[in-house]
Amino acid sequence: MPDVTACADPPPATACRVQTTLSISLRELGIPPRPAIMDAVEREAAKDEADFWALQALISADVALSAGLIKVANSALFGGRHVAVSVYDAVRKLGLQQVARTIAALSLQRVFAHVPQMERFWDSSFRTACLAAWLAQQLPGAKTVGVPDVYSYTLFRDAGIPALLVPLGPIYRDVLQQANRNHELPFTEIEHHALDVNHALLGAELARTWGLPPEMLAAIAHHHDAAAIAGQRPGVPLRARQMIALAQLAEYLWQCQSGQAMTCEWIKLGPACLDVLALPADDLPLWLERSIEITATAH
Numbered sequence: 452m453p454d455v456t457a458c459a460d461p462p463p464a465t466a467c468r469v470q471t472t473l474s475i476s477l478r479e480l481g482i483p484p485r486p487a488i489m490d491a492v493e494r495e496a497a498k499d500e501a502d503f504w505a506l507q508a509l510i511s512a513d514v515a516l517s518a519g520l521i522k523v524a525n526s527a528l529f530g531g532r533h534v535a536v537s538v539y540d541a542v543r544k545l546g547l548q549q550v551a552r553t554i555a556a557l558s559l560q561r562v563f564a565h566v567p568q569m570e571r572f573w574d575s576s577f578r579t580a581c582l583a584a585w586l587a588q589q590l591p592g593a594k595t596v597g598v599p600d601v602y603s604y605t606l607f608r609d610a611g612i613p614a615l616l617v618p619l620g621p622i623y624r625d626v627l628q629q630a631n632r633n634h635e636l637p638f639t640e641i642e643h644h645a646l647d648v649n650h651a652l653l654g655a656e657l658a659r660t661w662g663l664p665p666e667m668l669a670a671i672a673h674h675h676d677a678a679a680i681a682g683q684r685p686g687v688p689l690r691a692r693q694m695i696a697l698a699q700l701a702e703y704l705w706q707c708q709s710g711q712a713m714t715c716e717w718i719k720l721g722p723a724c725l726d727v728l729a730l731p732a733d734d735l736p737l738w739l740e741r742s743i744e745i746t747a748t749a750h
Contacts, residue, residue, distance in 0.1 A: 486558040496547040507539040519557040552603040563613035580605035582701035592729035605698040611650030631714045638675040670694040680723040696724035704742045
């Protein structure tokens with residue numbers, strides 16, 4: 452869970468009304484609309500023969516988006532000897548599906564740019580996503596999960612946190628602190644008790660609105676649910692459970708490395724995650740040592 456508990460108070464809510472009882476609904480929160488650039492890219496990609504030059508023109512109109520796409524294409528995750536120096540190169544290297552997912556992930560941060568003091572949250576999300584994608588490449592128990600899917604899922608899984616910070620500010624940060632310190636109750640149960648909603652549910656709704664695939668929605672909605680990770684919930688397929696486990700393991704490794712955003716989630720979810728990934732707990736020190744280089748080069 453990226454750390455947001457130390458950030459400054461956000462501005463007063465304007466997108467929705469928070470009831471005095473602090474009981475809020477998804478409708479009242481207001482899901483950020485799907486960015487127009489995503490629709491434009493998907494329309495072009497849906498053609499029988501996608502026009503990569505047209506895609507370059509669409510994406511290049513946004514300098515920050517272009518730079519982010521090229522950065523992802525040149526990251527160690529997507530490898531290859533060819534270095535992308537233009538949006539066209541990046542689109543050819545990543546493929547249309549990954550371009551769409553990357554644009555969605557890059558747009559997410561911009562949608563919540565008005566939430567102050569979130570730099571550490573986004574940095575932690577990015578490094579955790581890089582680690583999760585690397586683990587998907589390395590662990591035999593996760594070979595059925597695509598690296599692009601794990602990367603995109605990990606960036607999106609906590610999107611409900613900034614969405615809740617917009618209307619609730621310091622009230623929600625207090626709830627986050629309680630949830631981070633609790634060794635027994637599910638994180639989302641603590642949120643739901645206080646607010647009648649939780650960031651996993653809200654994040655899944657945002658992802659659905661933005662057109663992410665069903666397995667990713669299931670993973671986002673259940674990423675604090677040990678029973679779901681263990682295969683005890685209907686509607687949560689194995690690939691979704693593996694995505695949850697990879698991201699949770701990545702978060703744990705990053706917390707061990709950095710000492711930041713410490714939570715109790717590995718205590719509650721770790722055994723189920725290791726079981727899904729067929730990873731012995733005794734191997735964790737080795738994976739921690741190997742992961743240090745990955746996060747050091749993620750920037």
